[in-house]
Amino acid sequence: MSEEKVIVLKPERSYFEEIYFSGNQGSLFFSSTTRGKTVTTIITALILLILFLFRDEFSKEKSGILYFVSFLFLLCAVFLSVSINKVSRWKKQVNAYLNTLDRCKVYEIRLDGNFFTVNIDGEKETSEWKDFAHFDIQEKYIALEGKYSYMFPAAAMSKSDYQYLKKAIKQNMDDK
Structure with a gap:
C-alpha cells in the first residue's frame, strides 16, 4: 500500500451522533x-434517610x-459529581x-x-501509522487512538471505502 488513497466522508451530524451517544453515553x-x-x-x-427517620431509636453509642x-453519602456525592463533570466536559467537546x-x-x-x-x-492532522496505539473496527464505525484520536462512522463513506479503510488499518497496524 504505497500509493495514496483519498476517502471522502459525508460530514452529516446524525452519523456521528448515532455512534457517540449510543447506549446512554451522553446521559449525565x-x-x-x-x-x-x-x-x-x-x-x-x-x-x-431510613436511619434519620429512626434516629430516636438509637442509643448514644449507636448514633455514630x-x-x-x-x-459515606457525602463521599458518594462527591465522586458522582466528579464523574458528572467529566461526562459533561466530554459531551461539550463532542458537541463542539x-x-x-x-x-x-x-x-x-x-x-x-x-x-x-x-x-x-483545510485543517490537516497528519500521523504516522506508528503513532496509533490502538484501533477498534466495528460494524458501524472505526476508531483509531494515538497522537490524535478518530472515529469514522461506516455510514459517512461508501461501502468500498469503508472496506478499504478497514483493510489498510489492519495491514498498517499489524506491521508496527
Whole structure:
C-alpha cells in the first residue's frame, strides 16, 4: 500500500451522533461512567434517610452510625459529581466537534503506507501509522487512538471505502 488513497466522508451530524451517544453515553447520571456511582449514591441516600427517620431509636453509642453513613453519602456525592463533570466536559467537546461538522465542506482521509492524514476544511492532522496505539473496527464505525484520536462512522463513506479503510488499518497496524 504505497500509493495514496483519498476517502471522502459525508460530514452529516446524525452519523456521528448515532455512534457517540449510543447506549446512554451522553446521559449525565446513567452513562457508563456515572451509572454505578449514581446507584451507589441513591442507595446510600435511602439508607441515610431510613436511619434519620429512626434516629430516636438509637442509643448514644449507636448514633455514630448516622454520622458514618452521612460521611459515606457525602463521599458518594462527591465522586458522582466528579464523574458528572467529566461526562459533561466530554459531551461539550463532542458537541463542539459536531458543530464543526455542521459547517464542514471538506472531510477527507488521505492514507498511504507511511502516513494517515485527516483533512477537515483545510485543517490537516497528519500521523504516522506508528503513532496509533490502538484501533477498534466495528460494524458501524472505526476508531483509531494515538497522537490524535478518530472515529469514522461506516455510514459517512461508501461501502468500498469503508472496506478499504478497514483493510489498510489492519495491514498498517499489524506491521508496527
